[in-house]
Amino acid sequence: MTTTVGRRPEPVVTTAPPVARLRRPGWKDPRLLVGIVVVALSVALGSWAVSAASRTVAVFAAGSALTPGTAVTASDLRTVEVRLGSQTDRYLLAEEGLPDDTVVLRTVGEGELLPASALGAATELAVRAVAVPVATGLSERIVAGAAVDVWYVPGQDDSAPVADDDVADEGSSAEPELLVGGVDVAQVDEGDGSLVVGGPVTVHLLVGVDDLPAVLAAVAGEGTIALVPVGGAG
Incomplete structure (x- = not known):
């Protein structure tokens, strides 16, 4: 009688997955470049907004009360520095001078900024x-x-x-x-x-x-x- 000796099963060797290592992003990484651009634009926009808000412009103001029908000259006005922001178009800027052949259409009090709408042709009175x-x-x-x-x-x-x-x-x-x-x-x-x-x-x-x-x-x-x-x- 022949006796067969059983073999032991060979152990199964499992290989662990490789550990992912974090890599420091390089200068060519698109995400880093986009972030830098966004930060730069934010800083530039904030600086522009602060500068625009604090910027003053020279405008005309009435040196004395101006009444309708008066032909205004430079001697009737004075120049003041003010912050107008987005309302620059509403007033007469000193650098642009006075329009020709115009008169006062409504009363402008002494010291009041001269609105562009306060001047017009005599026919508009x-x-x-x-x-x-x-x-x-x-x-x-x-x-x-x-x-x-x-x-x-x-x-x-x-x-x-x-x-x-x-x-x-x-x-x-x-x-x-x-x-x-x-x-x-x-x-x-x-x-x-x-x-x-x-x-x-x-x-x-x-x-x-x-x-x-x-x-x-x-x-x-x-x-x-x-x-x-x-x-x-x-």
Whole structure:
């Protein structure tokens, strides 16, 4: 009888996978190049934004009150340095000078920056200058560039016949009437009586075309005209 000796199974040898090693990215790595470009653009954009926000420009400002219809010259203005940011187009830059053949279209207060829209052709004016005599004393606030309300105080018509006392009383008790509000003052001319309180004064008002009939009728009427500064008594 033959005895067969069994062989032991050969051990299976397993090979471990290679360990991945991190490599330092080189200068030619696209990801590194993209990151550098993004950082550089961010720094440049931030620097530009800060520089633009802090940059000042020279613009015109009114040296004194400018009223509609005035032909502006360099002597009427002064130059100031301001930060306008994105609003540069709204104002007149000193380096560009004043446009030719233009007048003031709306009142510009003393020291106010001169908007480009405040100047235009004389044909664009929507107001007319009217000389209004004022018999009563004026408020100190009524100066060129100020805004006033125009009131008409009816007077007693001496030429009109008086039928009875009731009619006379009714005519003498007529209440003042507001003709137009918020009218700009172009000029104040004080007469010989200006040294006396309540002396006669002529005020040149810039009246809208639609309000001219009422104001002119009041100037030619028997009553008197009173001017009240807008915003309260002076």
